[in-house]
């Protein structure tokens with residue numbers, strides 16, 4: 001199967017047939033050099049590159065921010081919940097429009113996720129619904145900055161403070177996003193980024209929890225590696241540096257030097273890469289058929305355009321047919337997301353709740369190619385094909 005795919009790719013390449021994936025990481029000699037350095041150093045797992053990546057991330061986000069590198073955003077969300085004391089009997093509010101990670105981790109702690117509907121213009125959690133969802137059991141709200149556009153953080157933080165709740169931001173899509181001039185990462189009690197292969201800062205796998213709360217980050221750092229305190233030798237006189245103490249329950253979620261090395265190079269060029277994403281979004285907005293509903297943007301914020309999604313009225317063409325026709329033209333597309341309450345696991349648990357916005361529009365939304373290395377010619381090819389498909393659909 002694999003062999004066939006690569007031969008097909010080669011054929012397309014030789015015949016100069018366009019093939020535009022949904023996303024592709026920007027990897028250059030810099031990443032290769034950094035990784036080679038780690039490989040030659042002999043220290044492949046957690047070490048100085050991870051520390052350097054954490055420090056650079058803190059500096060990037062602003063004064064007083066602490067960072068803990070992990071092997072995924074999912075692990076970071078889970079450990080942040082634990083650090084906020086979430087457990088059995090608690091409730092955590094999450095949007096239904098998200099990936100499994102955001103809500104699954106709530107179950108891992110023994111607590112229950114409470115799903116919230118989203119706003120039609122941004123597909124972000126509808127903050128006006130939160131008050132009704134808060135109960136005496138609520139402990140945390142997890143806003144997801146969908147596609148890289150920020151949630152209404154002022155309202156969310158005010159409501160959280162009024163009810164004594166924590167805010168853990170799922171910023172898997174939002175590295176480099178700004179809310180009213182503030183970096184995402186400098187607002188909530190904790191913010192978690194993803195460095196998964198398709199993300200704006202791509203390491204293959206990886207994640208980071210950031211917070212202004214030093215104690216929270218120390219707690220995350222302790223639990224991400226078996227609850228081990230490696231500094232314990234300092235307290236135990238006469239012990240060598242080999243000494244450590246297992247102080248609590250913990251996991252094996254540590255980031256390694258190889259992935260951190262990729263992250264370091266990616267972080268250096270994150271802003272120009274995000275700027276390119278914004279320019280591609282501008283080209284799409286200018287060129288796409290005016291009947292297409294475009295994602296929300298705002299001069300107040302800085303969008304990082306992890307995804308560029310479009311909405312097409314079902315009466316013109318179905319989302320699935322459009323995706324198939326794009327595939328025929330070798331243009332990648334995907335669906336972000338099938339709302340959680342539409343999946344069988346969650347359906348059973350949320351059958352009594354209504355999600356009018358997500359229900360009405362979820363089968364109209366399609367993500368189209370968006371990555372910094374896309375040429376203007378590639379963007380024009382995507383626009384031309386989408387507009388052509390829509391014209392023919394009439």
Ligand SMILES: Cc1ncc(COP(=O)(O)O)c(C=O)c1O
Nearest residue numbers: 072073074099101172194195196
């Ligand atoms: C909104 C959201 N949250 C969390 C995650 C999990 O990220 P990771 O794969 O780094 O665990 C993803 C992954 O795609 C995501 O889209």
